[in-house]
Amino acid sequence: MNPKWWKESVVYQIYPISFMDSNGDGIGDLRGIISKLDYLQDLGVDVIWVCPIYKSPNHDNGYDISDYCDIMDEFGTMGDFDLLLKEIHLRGMKLMMDLVLNHTSHKHAWFLDSRRSKDDPKRDFYIWRKGKGGGPPNNWESYFSGSVWEYDQETDEYYLHLYSKYQPDLNWENPQVIEKLHEMVAWWLKKGVDGFRFDAIAHIVKQQGLPDAENPHQRPTVRAYEMFSNLDDVHTLLQNLYDKVLYFYDIMTVGETSGLGPEEALDYVGDGRRELNMTFQFEHMFLDAASAGSGKWDAVPWSLIELKKIMSNWQIVLHNRGWNANYLCNHDQPRAVSRFGDDVVCRVPSAKMLATFIHTLEGTPYIYQGEEIGMTNVAFDSIDEYRDVETLNYYEEKRSQGVSEEEIMRAVHKKSRDNARTPMQWDATENAGFTTGDPWLSVNSNYMEINVVRAVKDHDSIFHYYKKLIQLRKKHKVIVYGEYKLLLPLHEEIYAYTRTLENEQLLIILNFFGREPVFEMPEEMDPQGMELLISNFEPKKGEDLTRLKLRPYEARVYLKRL
Template identity: 60%
Template sequence: MERKWWKESVVYQIYPRSFKDSNGDGIGDLQGIISKLDYLKTLGVNVVWLCPVYKSPNDDNGYDISNYQDIMDEFGTIADWEMLLQGLHDRGMKLIMDLVVNHSSDEHAWFAESRKSKDNPYRDYYIWRPGSDGREPNNWGSFFSGSAWQYDEATDEYFLHLFSKKQPDLNWENEKVRREVYDMMTWWLDKGIDGFRMDVINLISKVPGLPSVPVEDGESRPYHFGGDYFVNGPRVHEYLQEMNREVLSKYDIMTVGEAVDVTPEDAALYVGEDRDELSMVFHFELMGVDSGPGGKWDCKPWVLKDIKDIITKWQTLLSGKGWNSLYLNNHDQPRMLSRFGNDTDYHKESGKMLATLLHTLQGTPYIYQGEEIGMTNVKFDSISHYKDIEIINMHKEYLEAGHKEEDIMNSIYIKGRDNGRTPMQWSSEPQAGFTTSTPWLAVNPNYTEINVENALADPDSIFHYYKRLIELRKEHDIIVYGDYKIVAEENERVYAYQRALGSERLLVILNFFGESASFELPAEVGISEPELLIGNYDVGQAEDVRSLELRPYEARVYKFSV
């Protein structure tokens, strides 16, 4: 397996609006991030992924970009950004930027021109179609509810938007669009960035003709998810190989593509080491483990067997072909500790157990801001406190469909994106030390207990456990490059697996529940003189690893040789 710096890295994701406010306007900014670089250095991360800081009207919190080569006024200036890049590089850390090129903002200069007339030179930068019998060109639904088409009176046509109506999709069939994107990427890389996280990159190719989704007789929904028509489209690999050839291959960088609805087999095409496309992808299969047949908002309890099956499938099928990304939460997901752990009775124990999982699998771990101190979901008592367009649209649509307010709010408490967007909790000071004024989104009331100041002062904190996991990754190649094999697969309460590199072995044992759990190491797993590398409880060295009674959410990682 080829060694790469990005395989050996740990990435820290920053959502700028919620990280640190430096000027008292309630909104996080670049100078706020700069003021916390030593904190990130202390944690030990190698790479920072910065969510969008470009010019944007903020319909979707910066993922609707109106100028790809300038900075949003609320966040600062290009000079501030350059200071951030230098500050990271001076501390031995790298910076990857968000690349959002499936769509732009409708306030981008390209779209302003595109909508002026059907013969405008920029018309074909976007996807325009006439309506049919007074309706949309097809029955595709937006990821953010409703139709994926918006009527524009000026030219009596519709434009495609797979997300918000203020996020028109770019037309990647147009070679000029691709050239504009590649030139923009080169501009940022020449400034010294170390790579890109690519937003919904596997949606950039649509099936020719844009056909409607077939529906069964009696189906009443007007709009449908047309995944077969715009997910992993017919030219997506051609585009990415062109991007790699024209831009990416000329720099020593990392790339991670957000890839909707991909299987490991699909992913191998994007990240295969002989494919010249991407370093790795984010997939969503694990993020759907607690979704019912009705989709994201149809919440159901997760089952450990499903978690084990999904992770094992990805670890096994990509092994030797490509590289995994490892995450359990981000700016689009609820907090992992509330979702997969126990954010009350076993806050510290379950937070450490989940961290152990993320940092001992094969792949590059991603830490989402606040995860390292155990930040949790939030329960605002009214929809008026939420800011996320997806939450607001869903709430309106579900109310109109007759769902109960209580049930809708419960789904938001479990799955809403604002769970991960509440301000970073720096201290027990007012507004969690995030700002000196009213924050753009309310802070989680538990900030008085869960905050960075407390975490740094407590040697047994989740933060210090993360720090040790990151150190271990740098000390032991097996944690990065070792092969994966599940152990005691039938155990319904414990997730255990082995990593192997040469004669070295790693045994990871995780109790996923708030009760004690028995663990028996199968006879075929040979183990001698195991060294406990890390655990979230005190462990007697004389304990027999072959037969354990694990405490609630207990995690252990042993290293040994064969």
């Protein structure tokens, strides 16, 4: 079982620019977060993961860092950060920072020096190459569209950026870069932070020689992916970071490592690997995409049977060997209730059902801000209302290809990252109580109905359901450490499984759709003595647990002592 505090924790992710504005400039900030810590304590979460708050020109909402050891002006000061950390710790919670080690901002002092001259001592802090055949050094394509190479006239060479041209990739083959990053990580740990989410950590190593990708009939992003993702030397570098810095602190670490199955993930999180505590897997995030990566915009119907296969594989392979990070949405994904539930007719029961799912799997559950009140996707009328660089690039690319405005906006409404980035809906006042000024991104128009004040007052709300799930997790070790077993693998509407630890067993029954299927108790399971721990509907009198007719999006969790 190997108990750890981070296994028993529930994490709440904050996207600071959209969480709470304390000074009326329309931008969320650190003082705003401080003002809402009592709310998070009441919810019952243990760890607060804050997306990047470092100094940044903000081309990619803080994931382009210009100074790792300072705070973005819009968010406040280092004094505000110190107060935030203190107040979090006073409430018995912990703080996890979001750290980008793959790239910096093009405004970082290292890059300003690097681009100044080919002879500058920091030239090799980044990846520079001469062009080839009148064009870029190779045919790799950026995650944000276009080449990964940006031509720089000053020195007549190209620099590599897997993301936007404002985010040049660091050169992890340079020992000086590694030393500087180690020093910076140690600096934050000495301040007392409790862990890190390592952004894009799978990409810090690129294939030697940076060769062209093959398969010319596929998009370069897809065919080049294996040349800059999860290469063997990533593990060497992470073990080095662990041995020299992380080992000396009792912290929590999670890596963003797309493109992995559970067996490969064990290379990062396996017991004794000396790398990370857990990773975010992305397989379930591509269930409704025509293809991985760039195909995310081409939405296709998703299959519950496929979701079961993916999640069960991760549950089974990592049990007693590693640890899962469980989530359904974050700052880069659509809202869970709009994507996997029903945000129109059954928003409340489907949001509760999805919460039950994430909080009863083995692994650490992650709540993204607003998920606990059932916030939904947004559908702005015009592209001018969107701010996400990926969305804007997609729009321009498709318009240049002659795709209709209507078709593009349908895809944007489903998959834009701004779905998760609209301001937190605190109350029914103007701008949902997020700001007294003009918000940096418009508030979802449904804030009068969906907001924190309303949810807290209603004891049957999604918020109070989350509170109960978190309380149950703290009370029953079987929810944290129990072994997972899938039931009804081929059922197209019901997702059911057990969790077993010593003499306790959970039975989790989830109806993922709006119809009323019948759950038939497996013959080997005896319903006698089953205690209903939580459900999003009142149980019916005299119901037969051996043949249970489920209501739309119904969720039930039973406990039985064996």
